[in-house]
Amino acid sequence: QQQVKQSPQSLIVQKGGISIINCAYENTAFDYFPWYQQFPGKGPALLIAIRPDVSEKKEGRFTISFNKSAKQFSLHIMDSQPGDSATYFCAASALYGGSQGNLIFGKGTKLSVKP
Amino acid sequence: NAGVTQTPKFQVLKTGQSMTLQCAQDMNHEYMSWYRQDPGMGLRLIHYSVGAGITDQGEVPNGYNVSRSTTEDFPLRLLSAAPSQTSVYFCASSYALAGYEQYFGPGTRLTVT
DSSP, X not given: OOSEEEEOSEEEEETTSOEEXXXXXXXXXXXXXXXXXXXXXXXXXEEEEEOTTOSEEEETTEEEEEETTTTEEEEEESSOOGGGOEEEEEEEBOTTSGGGGSXXXXXXXXXXXXX | OOOEEEEOSEEEEOTTOOEEEEEEESSOOSEEEEEEEETTTEEEEEEEEEETTEEEEOSSOTXXXXXXXXXXXXXXXXXXXXXXXXXXXXXXXXXXXXXXXXXXXXXXXXXXX
């Protein structure tokens, strides 16, 4: 049972463009939504995270938009650069849900930014 | 700080062999976990631990065993390797179970023939 659905599976963007990756979740107990970035041959690393008390969080060129009623959240990468080429994973967990505190990951989006 | 370290980096096993993937962290994190990553499947939780002496199953625990005798170490044992266990394995740690950044190790690429 996949609790976090991520799309698209792959994305090609021109340098300077906007990359958008979407995720949808089912479990209304989820209240922590991080995005992880993974470069080839490396482990994932936290990029940015949001909690449902805000609708948007921005860190540099990276922004998370969160829609609690639609149970959706998305990652926007502004002014995309070739160095942003990586696989991005959304995830979700429940702060007060026992074993639901474990992160549930989406299947990932492979982003390629063309020069 | 070395962070999260994993050994070995690569491993080839024959079907039926057993082995242990090592994971250690030096951040005094209580929570540690093991994931497997397969193409198009994302990261799936195998086992996790919320402290020394405490372990629990994740989404895909069959064929794997764990123990946590110290805060620093969380080894993953493959009891009888099968080709379906060919994957990249990541260990991660964080301050606590929920809502905190997870720090991932560099991974172990395992091939079972």
